Amino acid sequence: MRINFRLNGETITTEIEDSMRALDLLREDLGLTGTKEGCGEGECGACTIIVDGNAVNSCLMLAAELDGTSVETIEGLTGSDGKMHPVQRSFIDKGAVQCGFCIPGMIMSAKSLLDKNDSPSKEEIEAALEGNLCRCTGYVRIIEAVEDAASIIREDRK
Amino acid sequence: MKTSAPERERVVGSKVTRVDAVEKVTGLAKYAPDIYFDRMVHCALVIARKPHGILHKIDASRAQKLPGVFGIFTYKDVPGKNRLGEVVDDMPCLVAEGETVKHYGDVVAVVAASTQKTAEEAARKVRLTIEELPAVLDIEEARRDEIRIHGSSNVSVHKKIRKGDVSKGFSRADLIIEDNFMASYQEHAYIEPQGVVVLPDTDYGMTVYGSIQCPYYVQSSLSKVLGFPMSKVRIIQAETGGAFGGKEDVPSFVASYAAVAAYNLKRPARLIYPREIDIHTTSKRHPVKSRYKMGFSKDGEILAIEVDAYMDMGAYATLSPVVMFRTLVHAAGAYSVDNVSVDTYGVYTNKVPPGAFRGFGSPQVLFAVESMVDEASRRLGIDPVDMRMKNALREGSRTSTDQLLTESVGAVETLDKVNELSNWKELNERVEAFNRGSLFQKRGVGLSHIIYGVSLGAQGQHIDKSGAHVQINRDGSVDVRIGGTEMGQGAKTVMAIIAAEELGQKLSQIVVHQTDTAFVPDSGPTVASRTTMFSGNAVRIACKSLRERLVKLYAELNSCSEDEVELHDGMISCGQDKGMPFDELIEEAFKKNVKMFEAGWYQSPVLEWDPESGIGQAYITYSFASQVVVVEVDMITGNTKVLEAYTVHDVGKAINPEGVIGQIQGGFVQGMGYALSEDLKMLNGRILTDNFNTYIIPTIRDIPRVFKYGIVEDEFSEGPYGAKGIGEPSLMATPPAIANAISRAIGRRIRHIPATPEYVLNVIKEDAE
Ligand code: FES
Ligand code: FES
Numbered sequence: 065m066r067i068n069f070r071l072n073g074e075t076i077t078t079e080i081e082d083s084m085r086a087l088d089l090l091r092e093d094l095g096l097t098g099t100k101e102g103c104g105e106g107e108c109g110a111c112t113i114i115v116d117g118n119a120v121n122s123c124l125m126l127a128a129e130l131d132g133t134s135v136e137t138i139e140g141l142t143g144s145d146g147k148m149h150p151v152q153r154s155f156i157d158k159g160a161v162q163c164g165f166c167i168p169g170m171i172m173s174a175k176s177l178l179d180k181n182d183s184p185s186k187e188e189i190e191a192a193l194e195g196n197l198c199r200c201t202g203y204v205r206i207i208e209a210v211e212d213a214a215s216i217i218r219e220d221r222k
Numbered sequence: 223m224k225t226s227a228p229e230r231e232r233v234v235g236s237k238v239t240r241v242d243a244v245e246k247v248t249g250l251a252k253y254a255p256d257i258y259f260d261r262m263v264h265c266a267l268v269i270a271r272k273p274h275g276i277l278h279k280i281d282a283s284r285a286q287k288l289p290g291v292f293g294i295f296t297y298k299d300v301p302g303k304n305r306l307g308e309v310v311d312d313m314p315c316l317v318a319e320g321e322t323v324k325h326y327g328d329v330v331a332v333v334a335a336s337t338q339k340t341a342e343e344a345a346r347k348v349r350l351t352i353e354e355l356p357a358v359l360d361i362e363e364a365r366r367d368e369i370r371i372h373g374s375s376n377v378s379v380h381k382k383i384r385k386g387d388v389s390k391g392f393s394r395a396d397l398i399i400e401d402n403f404m405a406s407y408q409e410h411a412y413i414e415p416q417g418v419v420v421l422p423d424t425d426y427g428m429t430v431y432g433s434i435q436c437p438y439y440v441q442s443s444l445s446k447v448l449g450f451p452m453s454k455v456r457i458i459q460a461e462t463g464g465a466f467g468g469k470e471d472v473p474s475f476v477a478s479y480a481a482v483a484a485y486n487l488k489r490p491a492r493l494i495y496p497r498e499i500d501i502h503t504t505s506k507r508h509p510v511k512s513r514y515k516m517g518f519s520k521d522g523e524i525l526a527i528e529v530d531a532y533m534d535m536g537a538y539a540t541l542s543p544v545v546m547f548r549t550l551v552h553a554a555g556a557y558s559v560d561n562v563s564v565d566t567y568g569v570y571t572n573k574v575p576p577g578a579f580r581g582f583g584s585p586q587v588l589f590a591v592e593s594m595v596d597e598a599s600r601r602l603g604i605d606p607v608d609m610r611m612k613n614a615l616r617e618g619s620r621t622s623t624d625q626l627l628t629e630s631v632g633a634v635e636t637l638d639k640v641n642e643l644s645n646w647k648e649l650n651e652r653v654e655a656f657n658r659g660s661l662f663q664k665r666g667v668g669l670s671h672i673i674y675g676v677s678l679g680a681q682g683q684h685i686d687k688s689g690a691h692v693q694i695n696r697d698g699s700v701d702v703r704i705g706g707t708e709m710g711q712g713a714k715t716v717m718a719i720i721a722a723e724e725l726g727q728k729l730s731q732i733v734v735h736q737t738d739t740a741f742v743p744d745s746g747p748t749v750a751s752r753t754t755m756f757s758g759n760a761v762r763i764a765c766k767s768l769r770e771r772l773v774k775l776y777a778e779l780n781s782c783s784e785d786e787v788e789l790h791d792g793m794i795s796c797g798q799d800k801g802m803p804f805d806e807l808i809e810e811a812f813k814k815n816v817k818m819f820e821a822g823w824y825q826s827p828v829l830e831w832d833p834e835s836g837i838g839q840a841y842i843t844y845s846f847a848s849q850v851v852v853v854e855v856d857m858i859t860g861n862t863k864v865l866e867a868y869t870v871h872d873v874g875k876a877i878n879p880e881g882v883i884g885q886i887q888g889g890f891v892q893g894m895g896y897a898l899s900e901d902l903k904m905l906n907g908r909i910l911t912d913n914f915n916t917y918i919i920p921t922i923r924d925i926p927r928v929f930k931y932g933i934v935e936d937e938f939s940e941g942p943y944g945a946k947g948i949g950e951p952s953l954m955a956t957p958p959a960i961a962n963a964i965s966r967a968i969g970r971r972i973r974h975i976p977a978t979p980e981y982v983l984n985v986i987k988e989d990a991e
Contacts, residue, residue, distance in 0.1 A: 097256035098249020100463075102413045103497045107914035110413055138249035152247040156239060159880045162888060163710025164246030165414040165463025171247060193922045197914060199413050199464050200710045202887035203922040204929060 067131040072140025080127045087111050089127035090137060098138035098168045102197070109196030112169035113137050119176035121195070138168035141175065150220070151175050154213035155206075162200035170196045174210045182217045184210070232790060233723045234877050234943050241718045241734060242708065245461075254417035254433045254460040259490035262419065263292055265483050266341035267499060268331035268348045270323040273572040273907030274357035274371075277323050277350060280330060285347035290336035292489075294348060295482045302449030306478060308439055308471045312372060313538040313575075315447050315478050323352055324371060324537035325572050326908045327503035329475070334483040334491055342496070357572040357907055361511050361532045364569040371537065371570040379535070379543045379568035381550045383836030385624050391526025391561030395517030399597055403514065404974045405586035405957070407902040408507035408895075409911075410579060411919050414463020415500040416472060420480040421490035427454025428484060430477050433462045434737075435469035435707055436747040441739050443474035444481055459737040465709040466892070467578030470749055471541055472504045501912040505577030506902065508545060509534040510586035512553075514594050522604045522612045524595075526561040527622075529553045531587055535568045536575030542568045545576075547681040549583035551840040554622035555591035556633060556673035557613040562622045564836065573907050578749060580892065581954045584674070589897075589975055592670045592958030597971060606962075607641050610671040610848070621673075623840045630946065632872025632936035636848040637671060639932045644850040644868035653852060657967075662857050665865070668963025671848045674951040675841030677752035680831030686752070687826065688745040690760035692721060692768060693819035696812050698792075698805030700727055702734045705745020706757035711949055712881035713753045717761050719877055720942060724765035725772070726789020727804050751845070751947025754877060756824055758942040764822030771816055776807055827940065843938045845946045846872040849955035851926070853963040860983030862898055862964055864924075869955060870932035874946035879933070882948050886931045889952025895920045896953070897960040901978050 068077050071094070080089060090096045090113070099122060102110035106124040113122045114136040141149040151174050154160075161167055170193060177184055177192035184192070189210045198206065245251040270277065282294040297304050297318035304318065305311040317323055317330045331348055335341035358364045364376040372378070392398055418432030427450055434440055437457035445452045457477075462469065476493055484491035495504075512531040519525055531549055535542040546566050553564045581588075599609035614633045620626055640646075653665045678686045691703040702721050708714040714734040722729040735741075745757065769789060777784040782796035795801030811818055831838035852866040867890060876882040899918040903910040911917040937944025961972040970985045 091256075096249075097252070100253070100414070101255065102415070103914050105497070105913050105915060108413060138247075142248050148244075148248065155247050156243040159240065159884055161240060161243045161246050162712070162884055163412070163414070163462065163464040164242070164251055165253060165412075165710075167246050168249045190922050195921075197411075197413060197919060197921060199411050199466070199892065199919065200888045201884060202889075202891035203920075203925050204887045205884065206922065 065128060067128060069130045069132060070134040072136060082128060084127040085123060086125040086127045086130055087122040090122060096137050096139050100165055100168060102165065109169045109173060110166055112172040112196065114172055114176050117176065117179060119173045138172060141171065149175065150216040151178065151213040154209040154216065158205050158209040158212055160201060160205040160209040166196060166198040170198065170206060174213065178214055178217055182214055182221070184214060233719050233729060235879065237880055238715065238719060238729060238878065240712065241715045251461045253414055253463050254419060254431060255494045257419050257431050257460060259419065259421055262490040262492055263334040263483060263487060264338045264341045265480055265491050265493040266333045266345040267329050267479060268333065268345045269503060270317065270328040270330055270350060270352060271326055272323055272352045272354055273326050273359070275323050275352040275354040277317050277319055277321055277330065277352055279351040280319060281349040282331065285333065285344040288340060288344045288347065290340040291344045292334045292487055293483065294344065295332045295486055296330065299486050300447060300482055301485055303446045305446065306443060306475055307538060308474065308541055309543050310539040322355070325574050327574050329479060329503065332479045332483050334487055359571060359573065359907055361534050361569055361571070364571045371572060376570040377567050378539070378570060379546055381546055381566050381836065383550060383562055383564040383623055385622060385837060386561035388526040388528050388561045388563045392517040395525050396520040397518045397598060397601060398515065399594060400515045401594060402973060403512045403590035403593065405510050405589055406976060407509055407576065408579060408900050409501055409902055409917055410466045410468030411917065412464030412466060412468055415495040415497055416469065416476045416504060417494035418473065418477045418480050419490060419492045420477060420484040422484060422488055423456065425454060427456065428481055429456045429458060431458050431460045432473055432477055433469055434459045434473040435462065435465040435709055436749070437707065437737050437739050438744040439471055439747060440474045440477050443478055447478040448481055448485060457739045459707050462707065462709045466580045467582065467749065468505055469709070470578040470747060498912045501917065502909055503574065505540065505575060507579035508542065508576040508583060508586065510549065512587060512590045514590055516594050516598065518598050518602065520602060522599065522602055522609045524557055524559045524613050527554050527559050529564045531566045533566065533568050533583065534571050534573065534576065536571055536573045538575045540575045541577045544682060545578065545583035547679060548675065549587055550836060551623055551675055551679065552584035552673065553587040553591065555588065555595065556615060556671050556846060558615050558619040559622060573904070574909065580889070581950045582750065585896065585954050585957055588672050588954055589957045589961055593961055593971065596962040596965065606669040607637060607646055611637055614671065615673070621840065624837045625839045630843055630874055630936045630938035632934040633846040635934045635936060636846050636870040636872050639870040639934060640848040640850050640868055643870060643930055643932050646850065649852065663854055664857055664967040665852060665854045666963040666965065666967025668851050668853065668959045668961065668966060670955045670958035670962065672846065672951065672955045674845040674954060676843050676845055676947045677750050677755060677826065677841065678746065679841040680829040680838060683826050683829055685746040688756035688760045688824050689742045690757060690764050690822040691742050691819065692761060692764040692822065694768060694808055696808065698727065698731060698808045700725060700732045702732060702761060703741045704734065704737060704757040704761060705742040706753035707737045707748040711885060712878060713757065715881055716754050716758060716878050720758050720761050721765050724762055724769055726791065726794065728792040731792065751949040754945050754947060755941050758945065759824035760822035762822065762942050763824060764820040767820045768818065772807060772811065775811055775814070775816060776802065779810060842940060843946055845948065845951045847951045847955040849959040851959045851963050853960060853967055855964055855967045855982060857986060860979035860986065862977065862982060864894055864926045864960060866928040867926045868930050870934060871948060871951060872934040872936050873948045874938040874941050875935050875944035876933055877943055877945050882933060883931065885948045885952045890956050891920050891925060893953040893956025894960065897957040897975050898977055901976050
């Protein structure tokens, strides 16, 4: 079948198999390998992308469901000038990155949260990132990074 | 010499940004599943789904017919030796017809197809005829030897320590405690599963890109399985999404399976494990059953310790004999004890073979020995900190293997610091006050004090060495290549700091490349918290030679004394002159044909060790840690929550303090999962908890509200800038601290980890002792 959607600001029209997962469309057909697969069952969050503003697990979604939506992946967060999104910057500055495999998913969940709420409490951050597993960092720095990004975003809006 | 000893160390110990962070936050970093080649095939494994039996027939006829299947490869298609195993080669690469299947998850065939989905579908269609044999599923059954898994006795490894005379020690004791402990499995649960891409290369050999902790292990395994000389097997580590020991020897197996497909098809072959295959077939932390007997004087001195520990090796030895050495040396804990007797045994069972996991056989026994010491302090009415203090190792003390400690013994300092950091006395009062007012929620404070032998130790000294290659390019950029690997722990950043420090080049101009066996000779494995010391020393040695040449050249060009030349942050200067940028000096060096590359090599100092008595220098040095946690136990559900954590580590020297803190935090949370929630359930040898919905690792919601850490820097003269290791000790202090805290909270001893709610509830319900 043929689907049409917005991907990181560009219009995509593509032919897909009915049973294809959104994750495989992105990674294999479109070459966007920044989105990761850690469990394939909606349990780890490594495959998180943003669809119409909401963070979702792309391993549980059919590619067909993307038809007519607007999709953001980690690759879309860095501007064409190479400028990183504040969440990306804060993850670096706060030392929230170790092996990095969970990081694109973490960042997409955090971005989706901050798009809706630029002053999240610790509890709100935890709720937004609960579905994203990280085995390296112990999460402490990740929370700090999201708080830091929120303050930068608030500053920028002023 | 002045040139090789910089007066001020400016980059070392400062706060720097991880050198590999940008690629990781932008999604550009290339992990094994992100690497694609033209004509690449996708592989899936056919595994035996019986714990024990004779494999009579492999029938691939139905699978072969599926469109898109390129080949199904069995033992018949292995070009070289059909054997695997880093220490003992007791494991087939692919189980042959007529051979026995020894655990659920033994690999029988590799399917190669046009897509992952097709490969997996075909793998499911391969029929295996297995005549089931009775299986050995626990340590006790294995010890009875009624069924012998490998023909000889199941109890195939035994190591011991005999120091002093334990019976004399016990006869003097005022208090003797005996108890049994069980530490169960832990799954690594790296978020990136195992994966490799293997391709026939332009040197007429095979190149592997993979999620790999120990590339030289993969190289030697592949050379055997393919029947290729090692010179035709090249291993390039892809970005690796966590390993924790789980990618130590396992990638040798993964790469071998894919290589059989690549070899037969003459095409690139990709094998990425689905999470379930990863959990069913790959290594774990060993289950260890231990019996402890300890004697104490009434003022808390440990007079004697006797330990038997049985380790479940699963169906194949893999790394178990080496893991057991660490179990042996750490079994008596972090104390100075005159009379020690330890026996550790490795037993075969029909289960998945455990292997290396952060701590490498020591967390299981440290949990036990710290529980014993805690129990003694409770019974003797001695404060737990004082109890540890009394027996702690100091300079001039002797370890359980009678090794004399002469330097870098920060043990007491970690205890002092954790006492202060946690506000120990007040914390205990606070918790007691809470408990007086609460019936169903009980809090407890737990302490642990641990030791960690750095690097491979006496039994691994033959492979304890590391190389490095450093090259300065014409534009002043620097290539650093090491034999150790970056798995997330921050090795690249530490190496870049060392190179920048020694060469005086800017950190941003240093590139630490992915590890590649074509550039650096066999440097041993990236394990045992040894990379900072071993690869770090090798890089430092290489850079020092280059630095000397640069100093000499600058002194010549500017007619000044070599002694006065300074290299720092991309500038070279002498006395009060205006200096020269690093890249300009390099340009001069190129014009004068000065050699701008260097190899570094560092090997372990020789350790004296007697395997018969277990006496001698077990490790080159030791790291120490002390930890305090506060837990709250729900007395109705048995559920435990960690509320506060205070942890202090003696690391020798924190070359990259940010990285050390990251290890401390991550290790704590991984240790917390091991202590509480990570319960690997098995039924008849089959793992039931084969994904993250049933195997529960800590989430962002589980971390303690209060989390404070301290770093002690008691420098080690052999380490670069005094550094020891932190990768593993970061985890090791946590399980005993949590177990002791629960025991204090509920007033009964925890003897099993993970201390799941069901287990804790059972302990609460036991009759009072
Ligand atoms: S891969 Fe989608 S949630 Fe784990
Ligand atoms: S950084 Fe490794 S899993 Fe999060």
